[in-house]
Amino acid sequence: MVASSVLGFPRIGANREVKKAVEAYWAGKISADDLTKAAADVKKTNWTTIKAQGVDLVPSGDFSLYDHVLDHSAAFNVIPKRYTGHDLSPLDVYFAMGRGRQAAGVDVPASEMKKWFDSNYHFVVPEFAEDTDFKLVFNKALEEFNEAKAAGVVTRPVVLGPISFLYLGKAAKGSSAGFQPISLLPKLLPVYKQLLADLKAAGVEWVQIDEPILVLDAAQDYHTQFASVYAELAPISPKILLTSYYGRLDSNLSFVAKLPVAGLHIDLDRAPSQLDEVLAAIKPTNIVLSLGVVSGRNIWKTDLSAAIKLGQKAIDALGADRVIIATSSSLLHTPVTLAAETKLTAEQKDWFAFATEKAKEVATIASVLSGSQDAKVAEALEENKVSIAKRREFERTSDDAVRKRVAAITPDMWARKSPFSVRREIQQKALNLPKFATTTIGSFPQTKEIRTARAKLTKGEITEAEYDDFIKKEIESVVRFQEKIGLDLLVHGEPERNDMVQYFGERLNGFVFTQNGWVQSYGSRYVRPPIIVSDVSRPGPITIQWSSYAQSVTDKPMKGMLTGPVTILNWSFPRADVSREIQCKQLSLALRDEVVDLEKAGIKAVQVDEPALREGLPLRKADWDEYLGWSVSSFKLATAGVTDALQTHSHFCYSDFDDIFPSIQALDADVISIEASKSDLKLLNTFKQYGYSNQIGPGVYDIHSPRVPSEEEIKERIAAMLATLTDDLLVINPDCGLKTRGWKETEASLVNLVNAARWARKTYA
Numbered sequence: 001m002v003a004s005s006v007l008g009f010p011r012i013g014a015n016r017e018v019k020k021a022v023e024a025y026w027a028g029k030i031s032a033d034d035l036t037k038a039a040a041d042v043k044k045t046n047w048t049t050i051k052a053q054g055v056d057l058v059p060s061g062d063f064s065l066y067d068h069v070l071d072h073s074a075a076f077n078v079i080p081k082r083y084t085g086h087d088l089s090p091l092d093v094y095f096a097m098g099r100g101r102q103a104a105g106v107d108v109p110a111s112e113m114k115k116w117f118d119s120n121y122h123f124v125v126p127e128f129a130e131d132t133d134f135k136l137v138f139n140k141a142l143e144e145f146n147e148a149k150a151a152g153v154v155t156r157p158v159v160l161g162p163i164s165f166l167y168l169g170k171a172a173k174g175s176s177a178g179f180q181p182i183s184l185l186p187k188l189l190p191v192y193k194q195l196l197a198d199l200k201a202a203g204v205e206w207v208q209i210d211e212p213i214l215v216l217d218a219a220q221d222y223h224t225q226f227a228s229v230y231a232e233l234a235p236i237s238p239k240i241l242l243t244s245y246y247g248r249l250d251s252n253l254s255f256v257a258k259l260p261v262a263g264l265h266i267d268l269d270r271a272p273s274q275l276d277e278v279l280a281a282i283k284p285t286n287i288v289l290s291l292g293v294v295s296g297r298n299i300w301k302t303d304l305s306a307a308i309k310l311g312q313k314a315i316d317a318l319g320a321d322r323v324i325i326a327t328s329s330s331l332l333h334t335p336v337t338l339a340a341e342t343k344l345t346a347e348q349k350d351w352f353a354f355a356t357e358k359a360k361e362v363a364t365i366a367s368v369l370s371g372s373q374d375a376k377v378a379e380a381l382e383e384n385k386v387s388i389a390k391r392r393e394f395e396r397t398s399d400d401a402v403r404k405r406v407a408a409i410t411p412d413m414w415a416r417k418s419p420f421s422v423r424r425e426i427q428q429k430a431l432n433l434p435k436f437a438t439t440t441i442g443s444f445p446q447t448k449e450i451r452t453a454r455a456k457l458t459k460g461e462i463t464e465a466e467y468d469d470f471i472k473k474e475i476e477s478v479v480r481f482q483e484k485i486g487l488d489l490l491v492h493g494e495p496e497r498n499d500m501v502q503y504f505g506e507r508l509n510g511f512v513f514t515q516n517g518w519v520q521s522y523g524s525r526y527v528r529p530p531i532i533v534s535d536v537s538r539p540g541p542i543t544i545q546w547s548s549y550a551q552s553v554t555d556k557p558m559k560g561m562l563t564g565p566v567t568i569l570n571w572s573f574p575r576a577d578v579s580r581e582i583q584c585k586q587l588s589l590a591l592r593d594e595v596v597d598l599e600k601a602g603i604k605a606v607q608v609d610e611p612a613l614r615e616g617l618p619l620r621k622a623d624w625d626e627y628l629g630w631s632v633s634s635f636k637l638a639t640a641g642v643t644d645a646l647q648t649h650s651h652f653c654y655s656d657f658d659d660i661f662p663s664i665q666a667l668d669a670d671v672i673s674i675e676a677s678k679s680d681l682k683l684l685n686t687f688k689q690y691g692y693s694n695q696i697g698p699g700v701y702d703i704h705s706p707r708v709p710s711e712e713e714i715k716e717r718i719a720a721m722l723a724t725l726t727d728d729l730l731v732i733n734p735d736c737g738l739k740t741r742g743w744k745e746t747e748a749s750l751v752n753l754v755n756a757a758r759w760a761r762k763t764y765a
C-alpha cells in the first residue's frame, strides 16, 4: 500500500475567514474566544477537506493565526523581553511580536520579518539570547492533534525542527559577540523531547519534523548536529518523517540518509533529479521515502502519469510500503480551492489545481500505485491525461512578435547612455531636489472608500468615468497632503491599484486572474498572484494617465511608479513550459515601453520596484549567478530606454541584501530605497563592505506596523546612516509603501520624517 500525504494546508480559510477574524480581534470587535472559535472552524474544515480527498496522512499543527514560526517561538517561550511585563494576554504578546503594539502605555515595535526561503511568505524571525529560557509554554502540536481527533480525523502533527528553528533565528540585540543561536541546541533539545514524548503518549503514530534548512548549502556542522539531535529524539518520539522542501538535498544527503528517522521527505517538484541518488542512499536502510511530486509552489495540474512513473521507480527500489506520495511542500503557497472560481473559462480552469485539488491528486497517484481497481480512480487518471494534453496543445501557440523581440535583445539596450555621475548632474537640474530629499515609496493608505469604489466598479454600480473621477480626487488629495507636510519628490499614491503586481498583470497580455485565489504573504496580509499562461506584451499605456494627472496638479516633481519585471515574475505563478528568464524578458520589454512613455509624458523620475528580486534568489549559491545574470539585465532592460535626464528609482524590501548587494549596485538605478529599519541597520555594514555609488534611501522607519516613529528616533537613524553613507547620497524615506497603514499614523509618521530631514539639512549643512 502506497500512502498519500499533504505536508501542510493554507491556513487562511476558503473565504479568508482567518484574516477577517484576526483583524476583527485587533480592532476590538470580537473577543479572544470568538477568534479561537473562528480558527477552530477553519482547522476543522481543513482536516475534513483533506481527508475527504482520500489523503491518508493529514497534517495538523500547521495552522497559524499569524505565522507558524512565530507560533513555534511563542510555544517554546522564545519571547524577547521587550514584549513581556506589559500585562498582556499570551495572545496579545503573540500579536505584539508579529506586528508591534502601540496602545495604552505599551509601545513596542514588531519583530523582524524575513522571507521564508525563496517564497513570498514572511516569517517572524526568532530572537535568541544566551539566557533564552526554553520551555514548553503550550504543546501546539499535541493540542491540534487532539482537536483534529475530536473532529474525527487522525493526523500527523507538524513541528518545525530544532536545527532549522535555531538557524532561521538571529542573535538578540545585546548578545555577546560571536554568540550563535545554534549553540543553544543542548538547552533546546529537552523541550523537543518533552513535546515529542507527549505526542507519543497521546498515541501519535507519525510526526512530521520540518528541517527545510536541509536544502541550503550545508553549514559545516550540519552533519554532527543532525546526527546527534535525531539520535536523541528518535527513541522517545513517534515515527519521525523528516522533511526537506523547496530544493535538493545535495551533499546533505550523505548524512541525512544515515539518520535514525523513520521517514524522509524530498521535493521532486523543485529537484526531480535527486530521486536516483536518494533511492540509492536509503535503499539499505528502513527509511520510508515521501516523494513530493505534487507541487506546493505552483498551481498547474500535476501530470499524474509522470508522477506515477516516479512513484513506480521508488516502489521498484524500496517496495510499496516504503513509499509515500506527497505534496512537494506545504500547500500554504497555493489558494484553497478552484471550486470558488467562476470567472475562469472552462479551458483555463482545466489547467489548474489549487490546494484542495492537489490533495486529491496525491490521493489519486497513491491509489493508482497501490493497484486500486476503483473506477473513480481510473476516471480521474483519464481526465488528467486529457487535461494535460489540452494544456500541451495550448502551449504550442505563441505570440511571434514578442518572441522575435526577445530574441533581438542586445546588451546595449540595457545600458544607460552615460554613467551615474553624469546623469546625476543632468537630473539635478531637471528635478531641483534639496539635500536629504524626502520621498515615499509610492502607495498611500488604501482606505475603505478606495476599496469600496473599486468594488462598485467591479459590480458595475458605478461607471468607469465615475471611478476615474474618484481616483483623480484621491490623487489630488494625496498630492495636496504631500505638499502640505513638505515632502520633496511626490508620488500619486497608487489608489488605482488593487495590488502592485495584479494591477500590471491585468493590463498586460498573457495573464489570467482568479477571483478568490488568495495566498498568505504575511500575517493577515494575503495576495492573489496572477498566473502567467502565455507570452506577455503590453497592449497599451498602463500608468501614464494617472502619473501625468498627478504631475498636472503640482509644481513639485512627480515620481512615476511601476512594478519591476523580476517582481512581477516572482509574485506571479509562472508558466511551466517557458523558462523564467524568457518570461522575465517579455515583461521587461513591456515595462520598457511604459517607462519611455512616462518620460514622453513629462515625468522626470520613475521608480521601478523590485522588492522580490532577493526572494527569487536560488537557495543554493551554485545557482545564483545564472539567476542574478538574467534578473539584473531584465531590470536594466526595463529602465534603460530613456534619456540621461530621467531619474530612475528602485525599491527593495523585506530581506537581507548583504549577499546580493553587488547585484543591486549593478542595476545602476539612480536612486534606490531599501528596507533597513527592521533589520537594525545591519545593512549599513553591507554598504561599508561593498560601498555604493548611487543615491540611496535606507528606510528610516518600519511601515509594517501601525506604530508612529518619533522625530528623535528618525534623527538617530539618519545620524547612524551618515556614519557610513556620504550625505549627498542619502535620501530620506520610509522603508516601504503605506497602503496598509491608516491615515492617522501615516500623517504623524511622515511629519516626523520631514522634520527629521529638515534637522539633518541644518545639522549636516
Ligand code: MET
Pocket: 441, 442, 443, 500, 561, 609, 611, 651, 653, 736, 737, 738, 739
Ligand atoms: C512591497 S514594495 C511596495 C512598493 C509600492 N510602490 C508601494 O509603495 O506600495
Ligand SMILES: [Zn+2]
Pocket: 441, 611, 651, 652, 653, 654, 735, 736, 737
Ligand atoms: Zn516595499
